[in-house]
Amino acid sequence: MVKPAKKMLWALALAIPLMAAGVAALKPAASPPSVPDSFWVERRAAARIESRLTHAEADRYRSRAPAGGCPVPAEPMPLGPLARMEAREDWGGIAAAYALEAEWNQAASFLERMPASPERDSDLGAVALARGDFERALRLLDGALAAKPTLPQALWNRALVFREMGLTLRASELFEQVAKLGEQGWSREAHAQALSLRESTLERQRQWKAAREATLALVEDANAPLPLDAARQLPGTVRGVFYDVVRTAASKERALALMPLAKELDRLQGGSTLADYVQRVSKRDFTRRGELARQYAAAMRPGGTVPDGFLDKARLPGDEDLYMGAILRTRNGTMKNLKDVLERIKRLDDPWFTYQAERDQAYKEVADGAWWKAEQRLFSALQHCREGTLTVRCLELERRLAVFYYDMQRVTEAEQHARMLWAGARQLREWDLEFNALESLSQVARSRNDLGSARAYLEEWMARGPTRNCAWPHVQLAHLHYLDLRPADARRELDIAAACADNRMELVFGATLAELTRSGSGPNDAEWLGRVTSNAVSGPAVLGGDRAYAHYLEGRFFLDQDRTRGEALLKTTIAEADALPRGDALARESWALSHSSLAVDAGRAGEFPKVVTLMAAQLGTPVPTRCALAASVHAERAVLVALGPKGEALGHYDAARKEPFARADSSRLVPEALRKTLSGCDRVDVLAWAPVFGRTDLLPADIAWSFRLGRAQGPRPSPGASASRRLVVAGVDAPSLLQLPRLPAWTPDAEPGAAPPDVLSGSDATPSRVLARMADATEIEIHAHGITDPSISGASLVVLSPEVNGRYALTADVVREQRLTGSPTVFLAACSAGRTTALQSTEPFSLPAAFIDSGARAVLASTVDIPDAAGRFFDGVRRRIHAGTPAAVALRDERQAWLARDARAAWTRSVLLVEKAD
Incomplete structure (x- = not known):
C-alpha cells in the first residue's frame, strides 16, 4: 500500500506546476504600466546635450554629467506616447523628445513642420550647431534674436556657436548675458562658462604681452633681466623684438650682454644666426654706430620717427641691420628701395628676413600685374618655411597668402590659409596674429555671403581690441549691413567710423558710402568720398585695379546726382578695366559693378531698350532684337526687360528689395506681365550677369530658354561632321574617403555614321586625363558624382578618379584655365554641377560658366541633386539636339516629356542651359 501512495504523491507534485500554468494561461495578460506623454522629461537625471530647447519642460536645467569618455547610447522611444503626440500634432514635444536624446535628424524633421517663430528657429539653430553647420546656426539664431532679443535659449545657443568657432571672448560675453537673466541652474552654469572662456583667452594675451614688454624693456633699461623664460614660451614674439633691441645697443658691452638671449633663441629655433649677429654688431665701431643706435632707440618710442639722413648714414657695410630696421619703420619703405633691400637681405643670410624678401617681391609682382609669379613665390616660400623652425614666420606667409587670394577673389584658397593662420596663432599664443586671422576670416565669410559668420568674427575682434583700432571694425560692420540691405544700420556704423581719428578712408569705406547715398546723403559725403578716391590713387605704387575702383566709386556716387557725369565716369572705369589683365580682381569688380550700375540706372530712367544693349x-x-529677357540686380534695385516675338519691349524697375538677392526667391523676380510678353516666343535668350546668372526658376518650365554668355567663333558644327569627337566620362572610381555610392554603369550607344566615342572610365578617368582629352572634343559627357566642398572650390565640383597625388576634383577654376578648341557641347550629368557659387561675387562662377569661358559652345547641368536615371535625361536632350532641335527647345521638350511620365522628375526643372550666341 505504501508504494501506491508514494506514486500518487509524485504524480500530484508533477501535476501542480502544469495546473498552475494552465490557470495562468486562462487569466488575462497584465497591462504594461502606462507611459505619460511627457515621458521624455525625466528620462535622464543628467543632460545628454549642451544646447537649450525652447519647449518649457525640455528646457528644465539638468547638469551635464561626464560620461567617462564613453558615448551613452540613446534610449528607445516608446511608440504609444509618440503616436498620441503626433495625433494631436504636438510637433514641438516630439522634436524635444528626440533632441534630448541627441537624435537631431528626427528632431529637425518635426521642427520643420512647425510654423515659423523665434522659438522654432532657436531649436533649429541647435540642430545646425550639432551638425557643425555654424553658418546656418548663426543665421537662424540671429533671426530669432532679432525678433526676441532676450530669448534665453537663442542667446545660450549662440554662445555655444561662438565657442565652437573659437570666438571665445565674445562667447564669454554672450554667456554673461544669459547669466544676468537669473534662471535657475542656467545662470550659474552660464557664469562659469563665461569665466572659464574669458580667463583662458586673456591668459594668451597676458603671456604674449608680457613676452613682448619684457623684451622691449631691454631697449630702455640696460639692467632689465633677459626674458629667457619668455623666449622659451613665445620664441617668435621675443625674436621679432630682439632684432630691435640689438639695433639699439650703443656699445660693445651692451651688445655682448644680449648674447645669452641670442643663444637661447638659437637653441630653440636652430642654427647660430642670432649669436653670429650679436657677435658681428659687437665688433662695429661704436664711436659712429653708437649715435645711430641711440637715434634708432628714439625712433622706437611712441611718436618717434626715423630722423632725416639716418638711412644714408646706415647704408655703410656692416650696419645693414640698422638700415633694414629704419626701412621697415618707414611707410612703403621697402617698396621704395626694393632692389637695395633685397641685396642687403641676401647678405644678411637670415631666414627671418629671407621670408620678408619673398613677401615684398611678391607684392611688387602683383603691382606689376604678374600675379601668377607672386602666387608661386609665396607658395614656395611657405613650403620651405614649413620645413624649418621659424613657425611664426610661416604664419606671416599664411597671412600674406590669405590676403593675396582674397584680393584675387579666390575665396576657397583664402579661407584655407586664413584658417591655418587662425589655428597656428592660437596654438603659438601669438595674440597679434590672432587679430590678423579674425580680419581675414571675416572678409572671407563676407565674400561667401555668410554674413552671420562675418559679423561673428568682427564681434570677437571688437571684444578683444576695443582700443586697438577705432575705425576698422565699424567700417566692416557698415559694409555688412549694406550687403544685408540694412541702410540705416550701415549709415550709423559709417558715421561712427568717420569720427575715428585713425580712419584711413580706404576703398571699403568709399564703397559703402557710395551705395548709401541712394537712401539718403549726409552733409560730409562728398568730402569723405573725395578723401577715399584721393588716397586710392596716391602713393608710390598705385595698382591699376585701385585706380579703376576709385573711378567706379566716383561714378556710382554721382550717378544719382549728376547723371551725365556719373555715366561718363562709369564708362571710363569700364575702359580702364578692359585694358588691365583679367587676373586683376579689383579691376574686374569695378568693370562688373559699373555695368550693373549703368543698366539699373537706365531702368530707373525708363530707358529699357538701353538696358538690353548694356x-x-x-x-x-x-544685342537681341526679339524673344529675350534682360535682368540685372544691384543691391536693392532690379531691372528686367522682355522683348516679345515682334521685338516689343516691356520693362520693370524695382528699387524696394528688402532682402539680399542671395536669399531671395528668384521665381518671383520676373513679373507676370513680362512672362506673358515672352509666351509667344519659340525660345528665349536670357541676358543676366551675377547674381542672377545661374538661377533656373526665372521662367516657367514650358518656356524654352537659356542663358547667353559670349559669342561663338565660327559656324556651329553639324553633329555628324567627320571632325566631330565625342568624349564620354563614366564609371568613375570615386575616392573611398568620400563614401559615395557607385553609379550605375553608363555605356554610350554607337551612332550610325559617327566615330565611336572616346570613353574614359575607372581609374583612367582622372582629372589630368579628362582635361587632356577634352581639349579637342566637340561633345563632352560626364556621368559622375557632383558635390559642394568649400574647402576645395567656391562652386560645385565633379568627382573623378583620384590621381597618384590624391587629386580628384574637376573644379571651375581648373576648367577655366583650359582651352577647348573643339567648341564642344557639354553635358554634366552630375549632382549640382551647375550650381552657381554662393560667393559675394561680381562675376558668374560655376562649372558651366567656366566651360563657356574655356571655349564650350553650350553647357547643360543640374543645379540640384539628381537621381541615377538622370543620365537617360541628358542623353535624351543630346539626341534631340543631334536631330536638329535647338538646344533650349530640346531641353524644354525632354523636360516636359519626363514631367508628363513621372511626377518625381521635378528635378528636371533645375537643369541649366548656358549657350554662346552664334
Missing part, C-alpha cells in the same frame, strides 16, 4: 555688351553677345 547687358549684351557686358555679356559679349550680340
